[in-house]
Amino acid sequence: MIPTHTDISADSLADSVSALLAQGARFGGLFASRSVKGPTLLTAVVAERKGLTLLEATVAASTASYPALTAQIPAAAWYEREIHDLFGLEPAGHGRLDPLVLPLRSGTPRETALAVDAPVEIEESALGAHVHGEGMFTIPYGPVRSGVFESIEYLLETPGEDIPHIRSRIYYKHRGIERRFERLPVDQAVLVAERVEGIASVAHAIAFSRAIEALAGVEVPERAELLRVVHAELERVANHLDSMIRHTEGSGQAVAYARLSLHKERALRLQATLCGHRFARGVVLPGGVIGPPLAPPKEILEHIGALEHALDDDIQALMATPSFTDRLRGTGAIPAHIAQGHGALGPVGRASGMAEDVRIDRPYGAYAHLGFQIAEPHSEGDALARQRIRIDEIRSSFHLIRQALDLLATTDDRGPMDGWHTEIGLCSGKVISSVEAPQGELLYMVESDGNRLLRVKPRCASFHNLALFPQAFQGDIFTDFVFIEASFGMCIAGAAG
Amino acid sequence: MAWILRGLKEGVVTTSYPKRPDGYGDSYKGALRVSTSPPAAPEGDSAAAAQATAIASCCPTGAIEQHPAQEGLSGQPHLSVDRGRCILCGICVQSYPELFYFEPSTETSKLARHSLVVPEIEEGDAQLSAVRADLARRVKALRRSVHIRHVDAGSDGSEEWEVAALLNPVYDIHRLGLFFTASPRHADLLLVTGTGTAGMAGPLKRTYEAMPYPKIVMAAGTDAISGGIVHPTYSTHPGIAGLVPVDIWVPGSPPSPFAILHGILAGLGLLSRSCAAKIARQDAVAHGPSGSKGAPR
Ligand code: SF4
Numbered sequence: 131m132i133p134t135h136t137d138i139s140a141d142s143l144a145d146s147v148s149a150l151l152a153q154g155a156r157f158g159g160l161f162a163s164r165s166v167k168g169p170t171l172l173t174a175v176v177a178e179r180k181g182l183t184l185l186e187a188t189v190a191a192s193t194a195s196y197p198a199l200t201a202q203i204p205a206a207a208w209y210e211r212e213i214h215d216l217f218g219l220e221p222a223g224h225g226r227l228d229p230l231v232l233p234l235r236s237g238t239p240r241e242t243a244l245a246v247d248a249p250v251e252i253e254e255s256a257l258g259a260h261v262h263g264e265g266m267f268t269i270p271y272g273p274v275r276s277g278v279f280e281s282i283e284y285l286l287e288t289p290g291e292d293i294p295h296i297r298s299r300i301y302y303k304h305r306g307i308e309r310r311f312e313r314l315p316v317d318q319a320v321l322v323a324e325r326v327e328g329i330a331s332v333a334h335a336i337a338f339s340r341a342i343e344a345l346a347g348v349e350v351p352e353r354a355e356l357l358r359v360v361h362a363e364l365e366r367v368a369n370h371l372d373s374m375i376r377h378t379e380g381s382g383q384a385v386a387y388a389r390l391s392l393h394k395e396r397a398l399r400l401q402a403t404l405c406g407h408r409f410a411r412g413v414v415l416p417g418g419v420i421g422p423p424l425a426p427p428k429e430i431l432e433h434i435g436a437l438e439h440a441l442d443d444d445i446q447a448l449m450a451t452p453s454f455t456d457r458l459r460g461t462g463a464i465p466a467h468i469a470q471g472h473g474a475l476g477p478v479g480r481a482s483g484m485a486e487d488v489r490i491d492r493p494y495g496a497y498a499h500l501g502f503q504i505a506e507p508h509s510e511g512d513a514l515a516r517q518r519i520r521i522d523e524i525r526s527s528f529h530l531i532r533q534a535l536d537l538l539a540t541t542d543d544r545g546p547m548d549g550w551h552t553e554i555g556l557c558s559g560k561v562i563s564s565v566e567a568p569q570g571e572l573l574y575m576v577e578s579d580g581n582r583l584l585r586v587k588p589r590c591a592s593f594h595n596l597a598l599f600p601q602a603f604q605g606d607i608f609t610d611f612v613f614i615e616a617s618f619g620m621c622i623a624g625a626a627g
Numbered sequence: 628m629a630w631i632l633r634g635l636k637e638g639v640v641t642t643s644y645p646k647r648p649d650g651y652g653d654s655y656k657g658a659l660r661v662s663t664s665p666p667a668a669p670e671g672d673s674a675a676a677a678q679a680t681a682i683a684s685c686c687p688t689g690a691i692e693q694h695p696a697q698e699g700l701s702g703q704p705h706l707s708v709d710r711g712r713c714i715l716c717g718i719c720v721q722s723y724p725e726l727f728y729f730e731p732s733t734e735t736s737k738l739a740r741h742s743l744v745v746p747e748i749e750e751g752d753a754q755l756s757a758v759r760a761d762l763a764r765r766v767k768a769l770r771r772s773v774h775i776r777h778v779d780a781g782s783d784g785s786e787e788w789e790v791a792a793l794l795n796p797v798y799d800i801h802r803l804g805l806f807f808t809a810s811p812r813h814a815d816l817l818l819v820t821g822t823g824t825a826g827m828a829g830p831l832k833r834t835y836e837a838m839p840y841p842k843i844v845m846a847a848g849t850d851a852i853s854g855g856i857v858h859p860t861y862s863t864h865p866g867i868a869g870l871v872p873v874d875i876w877v878p879g880s881p882p883s884p885f886a887i888l889h890g891i892l893a894g895l896g897l898l899s900r901s902c903a904a905k906i907a908r909q910d911a912v913a914h915g916p917s918g919s920k921g922a923p924r
């Protein structure tokens with residue numbers, strides 16, 4: 131059970147969270163949920179090394195305002211802007227309450243606008259004015275960008291001599307996807323989870339399923355847990371390769387680009403060999419997995435071995451190519467204290483001295499008993515450190531995949547086994563589950579009355595880390611941009627919701 | 628080892644598609660088929676009617692439709708699947724394996740929206756040839772190499788991976804004279820992913836308008852075609868067809884690189900004869916006599 135403090139008033143929520151952070155905890159997020167026309171419930175998530183703590187406070191419908199957490203906890207800024215957009219709550223003293231995911235004309239009644247199944251009207255004038263001044267200009271980049279990218283707009287503000295500042299506008303892609311969960315039965319809702327952040331489908335399906343399993347108190351068959359690990363780690367390999375591919379593209383390493391793209395293609399094909407889908411969609415569902423892998427584990431092991439070998443060889447060569455490493459060294463450095471203060475997640479955090487990884491700190495599923503090659507965190511915080519972390523993680527992913535496949539191969543030989551899936555229903559309650567997605571810690575807050583899903587709120591690491599993105603720009607913004615963005619390895623769909 | 632040698636290490640990895648069919652493209656589930664129709668419900672048989680409703684309602688995206696007798700297809704009652712809505716989740720295959728099965732093909736793109744419905748309704752033929760003729764006129768006016776502009780109109784992020792994969796050495800679309808371009812003013816083909824969000828409606832339209840004539844539009848993926856399972860919300864359009872006129876429809880969630888490539892080539896009339904013959908064969912099998920009976924795996 132997650133310890134939950136429910137006796138907090140909205141007025142003291144910020145103080146209570148701050149008190150925990152002062153003891154070394156990390157700010158994990160702030161979410162709202164609402165019963166029809168009733169008060170809004172705020173849930174703050176605080177992460178300590180070995181567990182999460184929830185703090186709940188109620189904001190009355192009559193006031194619709196509470197003292198902003200952001201005033202004390204800058205990492206809460208985006209969460210409060212999102213809640214302001216979607217629930218109309220006013221965090222008093224926030225400072226910069228521009229729309230984040232949904233710019234609407236001011237005075238638009240959100241409750242009614244968001245209850246309709248037709249696209250709302252976006253009001254760009256609702257986005258705060260650009261900062262103007264002597265020698266100051268703003269360069270927009272996006273939302274339609276050069277190349278094959280997800281849509282996002284970056285505003286490069288250059289205030290005279292100072293270091294330019296960068297702002298991200300993520301609303302373009304906002305799909306309102308968390309609402310889709312509420313109308314579907316759980317076996318279909320998991321399909322929505324797979325599409326919240328489509329390049330981390332497996333991580334999302336596992337996080338959502340684990341929440342449903344926690345509500346029901348159901349155990350998942352062991353070999354289903356093993357198969358989940360195989361797919362989740364292959365997904366991580368593909369994601370980390372994607373980040374590296376974009377680095378090689380940006381630095382003009384044509385052959386390395388081709389080689390790594392080929393390996394990424396192979397990783398996706400391995401997913402398809404295992405389950406018939408290149409992103410392993412439809413495999414993980416509440417209670418377990420859909421069924422046995424479509425190819426024998428022994429055969430997959432051979433492919434894995436070949437991929438690992440070829441990849442390792444190319445990566446070593448790449449990291450011994452000075453024209454490549456020099457480009458990344460010192461680029462987009464995030465000092466440890468900034469990463470710590472923001473609670474940077476995933477490889478971004480681990481490249482800046484943070485040692486957190488849900489798979490190790492709060493092991494779930496088969497991770498609890500598989501051997502783990504723990505990658506040492508780096509402290510340089512630059513794009514090169516993030517690249518090195520990803521290389522280490524690719525190696526440890528292969529290590530996990532091999533162990534899981536070995537175990538699956540032996541359980542295979544033992545003849546009929548307990549199934550791949552435990553029958554599961556929807557039980558009432560509220561839980562938060564967490565897994566380590568390729569982008570970092572992924573949270574799912576799930577509330578149910580036992581008949582249907584009342585609220586499902588995914589919190590993607592992409593959302594949390596994107597708020598930190600501007601901090602990575604110190605040097606030449608134009609030449610560094612592509613590397614800094616690639617080294618963050620974000621999915622905009624996940625950030626925009 | 629020098630990088631240049633490294634590049635030669637594994638010999639040719641590039642597919643010879645579309646010159647020759649590619650085995651991989653046909654090795655995983657690419658499309659859904661209806662194998663047989665449920666037993667005809669006699670007039671007033673409420674149990675059978677309930678069964679038919681249950682079949683149609685098992686689909687989370689409303690892709691399955693139950694057609695009573697008399698409507699198209701030789702007057703038989705039958706089921707149809709709209710591949711423009713299907714996200715290949717497999718729920719129907721699990722629940723009714725005798726009625727639905729996956730077909731391992733990636734050559735699934737179509738040049739008209741209604742052609743995505745299987746079994747296909749015959750009456751669309753005249754309309755379809757008009758659509759084809761119109762597209763062919765525009766294609767004829769294109770330069771030799773074709774420049775593609777990609778716009779993400781609210782994808783889940785995986786579509787971008789599959790589009791970008793076209794540049795990896797396996798698909799290597801440069802060999803076919805296909806290039807991505809950064810500027811709409813140099814673009815011939817607008818490749819759109821995503822359901823069409825409230826926020827991207829404007830930028831998508833502006834990109835389309837900035838392209839010179841002749842221009843061709845592809846909806847890549849089930850989300851771009853119909854909104855898939857992420858639609859409807861307060862922030863999504865049911866696909867992009869209401870925002871820009873679509874010529875090429877590529878189903879899939881996400882569409883695989885082969886499916887996207889097939890769509891581009893089919894739209895540009897660039898499919899080699901051998902591939903075209905294969906597609907024709909498949910269509911003949913699937914759409915064969917009333918689309919009912921047989922069509923084994
Ligand atoms: S596979 Fe899923 S989405 Fe497609 S028709 Fe069947 S139930 Fe519907």
